[in-house]
Amino acid sequence: MNWKRAIGLDNLSEEYAFARSESTGYTSAQKIPDHWVPTTCGYCSVGCGIEIGVKEGRAIASRPFAMHPVNRGKLCPKGLSEHYTIDTENRAKYPLLRKAGKLVRVSWDEALDVMVERFRATQAKYGPESLGVLSTGQLVTEEFYTLGKLVQLGFGTNNYDGNTTLCMASAVSGYKISFGSDGPPGAYEDMQSADVVLLIGANLADNHPILCQYLEANRNKTLIVADPRVSKTAMMADIHLPLKPRSDLALLNGIAHILIRYNLIDRDYIDKHTAGFAELERFLDSYTPEYVAEITGLSQEIIFKTALLYGRAKAGFIGWTMGVNHSTLGTATVNAICNLALLTGHIGRAGASPFSITGQCNAMGTREAGFTSSLPGYRKFDKGKDRAELAAIWGVDESRLPAKRGLAYPDIVEAAVAKKIHALWIIATNPLVSYPNQDVLRHGLSNLDFLVVQDGYHPTPTTELADLVLPAAIWGEKEGTYTNSERRVSKVNKAVEPVGEARSDFNIFLEIAEKLGCRNELYPGWTTVEDAFNEWRRVSQGRLCDYSGISYGLLAEHGAVQWPFSEGADPKCTSRLYSDGEFQTSDGRAKLVCTDWVPFPEQPNSSYPFVLNTGRTVEHWHTRTKTKEVPILERLSPRAWLEMNPRDAKRLGMRSHDSVDVVSRRGSVRGVELRLTEITAPGQVFMPFHFAETNVNEVTQDAFDPISREPNYKQCAVRVERSGANA
Numbered sequence: 001m002n003w004k005r006a007i008g009l010d011n012l013s014e015e016y017a018f019a020r021s022e023s024t025g026y027t028s029a030q031k032i033p034d035h036w037v038p039t040t041c042g043y044c045s046v047g048c049g050i051e052i053g054v055k056e057g058r059a060i061a062s063r064p065f066a067m068h069p070v071n072r073g074k075l076c077p078k079g080l081s082e083h084y085t086i087d088t089e090n091r092a093k094y095p096l097l098r099k100a101g102k103l104v105r106v107s108w109d110e111a112l113d114v115m116v117e118r119f120r121a122t123q124a125k126y127g128p129e130s131l132g133v134l135s136t137g138q139l140v141t142e143e144f145y146t147l148g149k150l151v152q153l154g155f156g157t158n159n160y161d162g163n164t165t166l167c168m169a170s171a172v173s174g175y176k177i178s179f180g181s182d183g184p185p186g187a188y189e190d191m192q193s194a195d196v197v198l199l200i201g202a203n204l205a206d207n208h209p210i211l212c213q214y215l216e217a218n219r220n221k222t223l224i225v226a227d228p229r230v231s232k233t234a235m236m237a238d239i240h241l242p243l244k245p246r247s248d249l250a251l252l253n254g255i256a257h258i259l260i261r262y263n264l265i266d267r268d269y270i271d272k273h274t275a276g277f278a279e280l281e282r283f284l285d286s287y288t289p290e291y292v293a294e295i296t297g298l299s300q301e302i303i304f305k306t307a308l309l310y311g312r313a314k315a316g317f318i319g320w321t322m323g324v325n326h327s328t329l330g331t332a333t334v335n336a337i338c339n340l341a342l343l344t345g346h347i348g349r350a351g352a353s354p355f356s357i358t359g360q361c362n363a364m365g366t367r368e369a370g371f372t373s374s375l376p377g378y379r380k381f382d383k384g385k386d387r388a389e390l391a392a393i394w395g396v397d398e399s400r401l402p403a404k405r406g407l408a409y410p411d412i413v414e415a416a417v418a419k420k421i422h423a424l425w426i427i428a429t430n431p432l433v434s435y436p437n438q439d440v441l442r443h444g445l446s447n448l449d450f451l452v453v454q455d456g457y458h459p460t461p462t463t464e465l466a467d468l469v470l471p472a473a474i475w476g477e478k479e480g481t482y483t484n485s486e487r488r489v490s491k492v493n494k495a496v497e498p499v500g501e502a503r504s505d506f507n508i509f510l511e512i513a514e515k516l517g518c519r520n521e522l523y524p525g526w527t528t529v530e531d532a533f534n535e536w537r538r539v540s541q542g543r544l545c546d547y548s549g550i551s552y553g554l555l556a557e558h559g560a561v562q563w564p565f566s567e568g569a570d571p572k573c574t575s576r577l578y579s580d581g582e583f584q585t586s587d588g589r590a591k592l593v594c595t596d597w598v599p600f601p602e603q604p605n606s607s608y609p610f611v612l613n614t615g616r617t618v619e620h621w622h623t624r625t626k627t628k629e630v631p632i633l634e635r636l637s638p639r640a641w642l643e644m645n646p647r648d649a650k651r652l653g654m655r656s657h658d659s660v661d662v663v664s665r666r667g668s669v670r671g672v673e674l675r676l677t678e679i680t681a682p683g684q685v686f687m688p689f690h691f692a693e694t695n696v697n698e699v700t701q702d703a704f705d706p707i708s709r710e711p712n713y714k715q716c717a718v719r720v721e722r723s724g725a726n727a
């Protein structure tokens with residue numbers, strides 16, 4: 001005890017002292033930092049500029065980075081409280097190795113020796129492909145680039161994927177099929193300059209809140225929101241289309257049918273820049289308003305109105321997120337969205353874009369620089385020229401680059417179940433909350449000989465199962481870059497030292513390479529992340545995602561710039577892809593794709609009468625590992641809930657706040673609080689997916705898009721019982 005306190009003097013005056021902050025006014029003196037460090041938000045892909053307030057080496061405040069072009073001086077509740085995520089009880093501080101069944105603290109040297117030895121032994125016994133790697137959208141781009149080389153050229157496996165397959169893989173696959181390459185064509189500014197904005201399965205108000213200011217600033221738009229729920233974003237709309245679950249593909253085909261039938265298409269654009277119009281016209285013949293109304297549950301009038309508004313718009317914007325992607329029809333639906341943009345020429349101009357709004361802060365970075373669904377720089381696995389070019393830049397034999405992608409995320413899990421993957425390295429993701437049908441995942445993980453989990457947090461449901469836990473530095477503790485949904489590259493800066501013995505993922509990768517004996521070959525002379533960035537600039541040069549003109553100095557000066565950005569480009573310029581009508585396909589033409597609607601895989605029946613929809617809430621981030629440690633966010637939303645329409649509840653004799661169980665063919669979630677609301681239509685229920693304690697993924701389905709391999713999280717058949725009814 002302090003001596004002043006021991007003799008009864010007031011020693012808390014410092015704690016209670018107030019002072020004046022330039023950003024918030026009169027406040028606690030303890031909230032006044034010594035200095036502010038500019039960086040980029042580490043949660044979602046909006047990519048807001050943020051400043052971390054540092055006092056005596058600790059992060060104590062967050063505020064908007066006023067000069068950043070994305071957020072224009074605003075942050076959402078997660079961004080405003082982000083500094084709380086750094087110094088939390090559940091941070092992973094030391095390497096932990098399982099010995100005699102228990103995770104015990106070991107040195108970094110021992111941890112990495114064991115990891116490399118076990119991975120090598122596994123690969124020697126079962127072949128190189130018996131090692132799988134599951135990464136994330138949370139690292140900086142430089143780390144993705146470094147990791148991709150390490151996995152492919154160091155460990156020699158291409159069974160490498162990221163949790164981005166759980167969120168944006170269908171957007172990637174759809175863009176590749178329609179335009180020949182990944183890469184969202186538009187910019188946020190387009191939401192401000194479009195005269196018609198159509199959002200499909202995109203609840204921006206909860207999931208990308210800062211984007212709403214672009215919509216609010218556009219007074220002349222018509223906002224159309226297609227969503228089975230009356231989400232917060234649907235409440236902002238001029239027209240809400242409460243379509244039946246997973247009928248969006250039929251709606252889009254129906255709109256295309258009307259556009260063609262009433263000549264609301266841009267013939268000139270179609271003739272010059274697309275392929276496949278005649279087939280598409282024939283294919284769409286059956287998608288009459290009558291047929292589409294039947295599938296979607298919407299009136300023919302509202303389908304017509306939507307088509308006419310979009311077709312007659314000077315600049316039409318279509319935005320989408322997980323409502324489209326989380327489906328066995330995700331890729332097909334993305335192609336149908338791209339069809340609408342191509343038929344009308346609503347692409348490559350101000351206000352005109354088919355625009356996927358991504359999930360994680362740097363999902364885009366892994367798509368650009370990673371080794372998962374493409375080779376770095378959006379190069380194609382199956383294109384010899386791309387492989388040869390990359391091998392030449394790296395000075396390695398071309399045969400070391402795979403000619404096809406390895407297993408995607410769900411296929412790695414399936415391979416673990418089938419005992420084909422024997423060792424797994426999971427980086428900055430928590431599948432024991434986020435993966436659908438948890439039972440299958442648990443089975444796969446229990447089959448492994450060795451599981452390494454590298455994460456900033458421990459314990460999590462996933463680290464608790466690990467044989468080895470590697471503690472990683474997180475946002476605020478390391479440097480690099482993120483790319484946001486509009487291809488804008490922002491600097492990420494270190495504000496404080498990593499907790500305990502945690503190390504940046506970049507340093508961990510270099511040290512593993514050292515142990516493997518490939519550091520000098522793969523990373524010659526590298527000591528900092530800027531070394532990785534500079535090599536990445538060369539690798540991306542001349543590609544669609546060209547970073548060659550970007551430097552750390554330029555980012556410090558301008559806050560953030562959009563790629564493609566070659567030497568001498570204007571940092572203030574808004575860039576759009578395909579403005580010249582030249583696409584990344586072999587003939588330069590975009591493809592019009594025929595994509596047929598089919599019902600979602602698990603239809604409700606008398607035993608499982610509800611369609612369960614899952615999603616997010618503004619207060620939490622993905623598996624809640626971080627946000628449950630942020631007092632204000634956790635108090636606002638401390639537990640999961642199940643939304644049900646009051647008419648269904650009346651029929652079942654249930655009331656608001658009842659404790660209920662949600663049961664599917666795969667499992668159940670017990671003790672969920674019931675919320676009765678007209679937000680959710682009769683026959684449907686909704687539950688957020690953030691909560692490990694009541695994990696909705698105990699009941700979701702392991703059905704996947706056949707092309708992107710993204711899970712069908714959004715619809716499965718469940719019944720709802722009062723808790724304890726069958727006890």
Ligand code: SF4
Nearest residue numbers: 041043044048076079
């Ligand atoms: S909108 Fe996204 S990027 Fe912006 S502050 Fe919120 S979580 Fe961070």
